[in-house]
Amino acid sequence: QDDFFKGSTIYDDLLRAGLIYRNQFSLPKNQIHQISPNEINLKAKFGNNECGIVPETCPKSIYRSYDGSCNNLKHPSWGTPNTPYNRLLPANYADGIKEPPLSKSGKPLPLARSISLLLYPNIPNEDHVFTLNVMQFGQIVTHDLSMTAGSTQTQYYKDSCCSADGQLLDPSTIPAFCYPMIIPPNDPAHANDNTRCMSFDRTVTNKDRQCVSERHTAEQLTSVNHYLDLSFVYGNDDETNRKLREFQHGRLRADIRNGYQWLPRATNASGTCRLINPNDACYVAGDTRLNQNPQLAILHTVFLREHNRIAHFLSHLNPHWDDELVFQESRKINIAQYQQITCYEWLPYIIGEENAYKARILWKTDGFIDDYDENVDATVLNEHSTAALRHFHSLVRGQLHLIKESRYSEGTVRFSDVLGRPQIIEEHQGFDHLMRGLTTQPQSASDQFHTSEITQFLFRSDNETFGVDLKAFDVQRSRDHGLASYNDYRELWKIPRARKFEDFLDFISYENVDRLARLYEHPDDVDLTVGGSLETNLPGALVGPTFLGIIAESFYRTRVGDRFWFENGGPSNFNPDQLREIRKARMAKLLCDNANAIRTMQLKGFEKLSSSNPLIPCQSLPSIDLSLWKEDRGNDPVEYVSLIQKVFDFK
Numbered sequence: 031q032d033d034f035f036k037g038s039t040i041y042d043d044l045l046r047a048g049l050i051y052r053n054q055f056s057l058p059k060n061q062i063h064q065i066s067p068n069e070i071n072l073k074a075k076f077g078n079n080e081c082g083i084v085p086e087t088c089p090k091s092i093y094r095s096y097d098g099s100c101n102n103l104k105h106p107s108w109g110t111p112n113t114p115y116n117r118l119l120p121a122n123y124a125d126g127i128k129e130p131p132l133s134k135s136g137k138p139l140p141l142a143r144s145i146s147l148l149l150y151p152n153i154p155n156e157d158h159v160f161t162l163n164v165m166q167f168g169q170i171v172t173h174d175l176s177m178t179a180g181s182t183q184t185q186y187y188k189d190s191c192c193s194a195d196g197q198l199l200d201p202s203t204i205p206a207f208c209y210p211m212i213i214p215p216n217d218p219a220h221a222n223d224n225t226r227c228m229s230f231d232r233t234v235t236n237k238d239r240q241c242v243s244e245r246h247t248a249e250q251l252t253s254v255n256h257y258l259d260l261s262f263v264y265g266n267d268d269e270t271n272r273k274l275r276e277f278q279h280g281r282l283r284a285d286i287r288n289g290y291q292w293l294p295r296a297t298n299a300s301g302t303c304r305l306i307n308p309n310d311a312c313y314v315a316g317d318t319r320l321n322q323n324p325q326l327a328i329l330h331t332v333f334l335r336e337h338n339r340i341a342h343f344l345s346h347l348n349p350h351w352d353d354e355l356v357f358q359e360s361r362k363i364n365i366a367q368y369q370q371i372t373c374y375e376w377l378p379y380i381i382g383e384e385n386a387y388k389a390r391i392l393w394k395t396d397g398f399i400d401d402y403d404e405n406v407d408a409t410v411l412n413e414h415s416t417a418a419l420r421h422f423h424s425l426v427r428g429q430l431h432l433i434k435e436s437r438y439s440e441g442t443v444r445f446s447d448v449l450g451r452p453q454i455i456e457e458h459q460g461f462d463h464l465m466r467g468l469t470t471q472p473q474s475a476s477d478q479f480h481t482s483e484i485t486q487f488l489f490r491s492d493n494e495t496f497g498v499d500l501k502a503f504d505v506q507r508s509r510d511h512g513l514a515s516y517n518d519y520r521e522l523w524k525i526p527r528a529r530k531f532e533d534f535l536d537f538i539s540y541e542n543v544d545r546l547a548r549l550y551e552h553p554d555d556v557d558l559t560v561g562g563s564l565e566t567n568l569p570g571a572l573v574g575p576t577f578l579g580i581i582a583e584s585f586y587r588t589r590v591g592d593r594f595w596f597e598n599g600g601p602s603n604f605n606p607d608q609l610r611e612i613r614k615a616r617m618a619k620l621l622c623d624n625a626n627a628i629r630t631m632q633l634k635g636f637e638k639l640s641s642s643n644p645l646i647p648c649q650s651l652p653s654i655d656l657s658l659w660k661e662d663r664g665n666d667p668v669e670y671v672s673l674i675q676k677v678f679d680f681k
């Protein structure tokens with residue numbers, strides 16, 4: 031392992047060792063599992079969107095669609111909602127078709143809940159550098175990219191796969207979509223009341239919806255589009271988008287209370303949120319998960335306000351623009367800023383800055399990049415969403431700090447108390463207090479330890495002591511999705527395949543290898559979710575090599591497979607001056623501009639306050655000069671193409 035880290039950069043070493051691939055085409059051919067477009071679905075051909083969208087023709091639009099269709103003109107259905115995740119390695123099902131894997135010997139794998147209890151205990155280690163904002167921004171990025179079909183991820187339907195008194199159902203009566211988690215008899219939380227079963231619904235697949243013929247293996251569907259495009263703000267289809275718009279001055283709908291803009295209220299609030307009073311806040315946005323936790327709702331509100339802030343400016347700057355043009359240009363700028371922050375500010379903390387440059391996800395230039403490749407499919411990888419990114423559930427804190435402008439604490443709230451209850455953001459300056467908390471409170475360290483708020487108390491109701499276990503869900507979900515084993519991914523990244531448990535010692539501590547050997551029968555049985563999460567983080571990154579490879583590969587596809595990526599030139603994008611402005615976007619400024627009344631913020635909004643990252647007035651943070659979007663008609667007839675003309679030409 032020591033030798034492994036020697037050399038000029040970690041990334042070079044990873045490349046040399048074959049741990050990182052520059053892109054999907056350098057993967058050995060037999061290791062690429064692409065889903066043929068012809069196989070995507072049968073139903074879509076008949077106009078049913080349950081299996082993705084197959085447009086007959088693509089309009090020549092300079093703006094991206096809401097559902098992601100026609101982003102790729104050669105494969106217009108790529109990246110649309112209700113299509114399968116992609117995979118780096120073929121699925122590993124017990125029956126080769128859809129049943130969750132068993133161990134090599136044919137016996138069941140260790141219980142997901144036992145794995146969670148033994149490997150992911152509640153030991154609170156604070157991150158020394160990063161704030162809770164890294165965690166929270168990560169969650170919103172993942173919500174932009176994917177959502178397992180058939181799930182809500184905001185509440186728990188506890189009885190569907192277990193009996194009302196917490197026992198396993200008779201196998202002959204249990205619904206086909208069930209894959210319940212067995213609770214071990216010595217469970218510290220659930221043994222007392224003899225609960226033996228935790229309900230778990232399998233993700234809906236292309237086979238369940240009869241999108242593919244019988245002979246195909248099951249592929250899980252994701253119900254949102256696969257692009258990094260703020261779909262959680264604008265929705266994943268035209269109809270949702272229409273409901274979110276005001277249709278005046280390019281604005282998104284917002285309710286005004288106490289002089290501030292809030293997300294519109296949900297009509298079915300009692301079915302969506304955990305209300306204490308009937309009038310409590312419960313919101314709608316482009317993604318249904320927004321009410322899951324209050325800080326998530328805050329980031330949703332920030333991006334809504336940012337859209338309306340830009341729209342307000344542009345509609346005054348160009349009074350001749352109609353609602354549609356102001357809306358689309360504001361959306362484009364909002365998405366571009368967000369892509370800039372995600373890739374240039376947030377991702378380097380996750381995989382290491384040097385690695386992100388070497389993986390060609392980031393570039394050092396102030397010009398266009400133009401690396402769009404129509405052969406790269408931006409479809410999200412199953413390994414990415416179901417294993418690697420979920421590792422960051424370890425960053426979640428059990429208490430949320432409410433922080434005053436002085437940065438002294440006003441108090442804390444317990445995480446499981448406020449799940450499904452965004453009302454707190456509208457009360458007693460909660461919005462600003464929690465937002466300052468995001469940028470002040472350290473996140474939990476990226477390690478194997480998880481707050482019990484998500485492993486023992488998640489989604490508990492008010493009259494229950496305990497709830498469900500997110501880490502056990504993560505393990506069970508990776509089996510539900512038939513992910514290949516940790517050893518298979520080591521081999522994919524050219525880390526030697528472990529023949530005996532001790533071979534895992536190259537990246538996993540002795541204590542954890544010992545625990546793995548006690549849990550599993552054979553090294554080949556170790557789940558990707560489990561093995562990857564126990565690897566020692568690489569220097570400068572928050573993950574070990576196996577997850578780093580998966581995350582880097584996935585974000586590479588996300589940028590290079592997006593025709594509308596903000597750094598691409600061409601008629602649908604910015605001019606060089608505008609691009610230079612977009613590159614000034616920073617998390618700190620985004621928060622300052624859209625808080626209720628925050629006056630100071632540190633420049634590096636994902637890093638804790640320090641002498642090198644002190645609080646500065648919000649006005650001193652770099653800002654984007656939107657006046658560059660003024661349509662100065664007739665200025666330079668050769669260089670300048672009127673936006674209206676452009677839209678007209680493309681229609």
Ligand code: HEM
Binds near residue numbers: 177425426500
């Ligand atoms: C803030 C606290 C969080 C809570 C309460 C939470 C809760 C959940 C729940 C309930 C699921 C679905 C579990 C299942 O049934 O399989 C899920 C999925 C997921 N979570 Fe989290 N999560 C949180 C934060 C995060 C963070 C910080 C990240 C990454 C940076 C993350 C990444 C993911 C991913 C990638 C999925 C799968 C998405 C998909 O459906 O494809 N989550 N989370």
